[in-house]
């Protein structure tokens with residue numbers, strides 16, 4: 284199954300974003316939803332407080348949203364790829380129902396010991412995969428994540444990516460992102 288060292292990129296949105304629309308990439312586990320080992324069914328998806336509201340705000344501003352996530356449970360066989368995609372589809376559906384829009388999910392399914400991929404964070408491959416999928420020109424990009432390895436991936440990314448570190452219990456989740464959006468949208472509009 285995992286004979287490739289490439290990340291898995293899935294596009295969920297049908298919206299035509301403006302070519303200069305900023306991109307906000309989120310880590311998944313303990314950034315948007317509660318981190319649970321080998322999460323393989325939709326009943327186990329628990330959104331952290333304020334996240335869906337933040338995604339609605341971003342959609343209202345025409346900002347493109349993606350997820351970049353390490354899921355080594357796939358390569359270990361603890362989560363079947365099919366179940367993983369069901370969870371991803373469900374996450375995209377939740378965002379849509381909250382009047383947000385999820386453009387894409389980039390996933391590293393690899394194991395850090397067994398596989399020699401370039402996408403497992405703190406490597407920047409997932410972020411590069413997402414930015415190269417849209418970049419004809421330089422747009423502002425932020426990566427929102429809870430861990431130091433997320434921030435390291437942002438620093439190592441090919442394009443300029445602003446790392447925004449947010450604690451899972453952070454109820455001020457939206458504020459950090461809103462501040463960033465306020466800074467970058469000066470040029471955008």
Ligand SMILES: [Mg+2]
Pocket residue numbers: 310311312313314428429430
């Ligand atoms: Mg995380």
Ligand SMILES: [Zn+2]
Pocket residue numbers: 288289290390391392393400401402403
């Ligand atoms: Zn990988």
